[in-house]
Amino acid sequence: MSSVDIVNVHKSFGDNHILKGIDMRVRQGEVVCLLGPSGSGKSTLLRCINGLVMPDQGHVSVGGTLIGRKVQGGKLHDLSDKEAAGQRERIGMVFQQFNLFPHLDVRDNLVLGPRAHRLGGKAELEGKAHQLLAKVGLSDRAKAFPSQLSGGQQQRVAIARALMMGPGLMLFDEPTSALDPELVGEVLDTMRSLAQEGMTMIVVTHEMAFARQVADRVVFMADGRIVEDTTPDSFFDNPGTERARAFLRLA
């Protein structure tokens, strides 16, 4: 129930037209990598999918539910803060800068979200937190504070935190771009195993090897538009546009 439909999405910040009409569909269980030069609108598009950014025109729906808006009198109206927050429960997001809560230890970072949504009792959620920490290979760091962890460990905690809500869709916003090169592998491994379990994933990334191996589809964006939407093999081996060829030469 976590297919994603993006229909004619436009977004501007001031005079800056970031998204110029995006149409895209992601089926349940699919892993899609969003590639493109910086400033092409990848991150903005990703934030439209969970309603952190609201489109100026067009709409996004996840599992058939309109995100952040409702239809009334033939027009789209914003949902209330509470309704919009409820929709994000089932959409996990991982950020480039991890954004763990520095005042809480790892376990409390994981438990905070589901506690706010009353998804279970304290003991139950803490048990789940330990399971997920084991899954990302950090079961011994439950009591550590974020600043005591390496970047790679912090990002794995962030993934576990997003998984705590039992999401049907995971959004990754350049999850390895802030990491030292030797720490990138552990995060990508975690994401790879998540993909193998059938999680629907949309990943903004510059890791071409990961996109090629793991993605079912590659969407290449430039200047606020989708330029190519194809399989990894055809994108990397036989790009259809000059724009993509230029990008791949530099990457």
Added chain:
Amino acid sequence: MQTSINQPDDPATGARMRTSVDVDAPPAAVPDVVAVKRHYGRWVAVAILAALAVGAVKSLAQNPQLEWDVVGQYLFDGLILEGLGQTVVLALLSMLGATAIGLVFGFFRLSKNPVLGTLGSLYVWVFRSVPALIQILFWGNLALFAPRLGVGIPGTGWSLISAPTNDVLSPFAASIVALSIANGAYLAEIIRAGLLSVDEGQRLASSALGLTWWQAQRKVILPQALRVMIPPAGNQFITLLKETSLVSVIAGGDILSKAENIAGYNLRTIELLVVAAIWYLLVTSAATLGQNIIERRTARGLLQQKRKQKPAGAVDMKEASL
């Protein structure tokens, strides 16, 4: 003293000399001991300051106009202690009120809603610009232009509750209102600065986890902002503690009002001012101590993080000093 390194090179042969190994070699006899620095200037300064202090204490102690036994006699006087209690209660209640007001207007100032944003700016502008003394006089004399206070429906003349201003607003209550409102403007700025200090990514992560605005503020943003807010808020409390003395102008019942009352009939003005000053000194010292303790507590999470990063030896020293 002259070492081979400092020797001026012959301009003609300089280049060759500098590359020469013998010339660049360190001098053989360098002592191993670093001389202890002697701060003669500091000793001179201390001597001068000590002399000045002795002079000041002497003139205070021996001044016939200032009778210290009178100061001692009134230091624990019943009225003075009652005023002291009022001062402390006044400061605590006003701080509570100011924090509540500051929280509301601090959030207003950061709001994307232009109406709330403007309201917040206006509040801070007005109540930070008008001297606290004027605000206290205004609330203390409210009855002069509003003889009755009540709750009604504007424009209809209907009133639900109404009572004479002087019954509702005693000088003590007027003092709390005035000090809360005046200090609320400063607290709003302190709280705003604290909220702004929290990284934007924390808001994004909270939203992405599906927290509502208020849940994010309460569980993520405010706890982190608190650490930044405590030092200036503590400062503000100490300022407020002394600012309570201003309410003596409307006979607010604080320690200075009482001291002035007593001085009114025994004419020992200076002695009673000294009594009040001693108590302000003591109470402010206690508040400073309290601020230090709270600061250390809120920094605990951060301290814990730092502790783990240091080698074990350094950890023990840090803990021992706490």
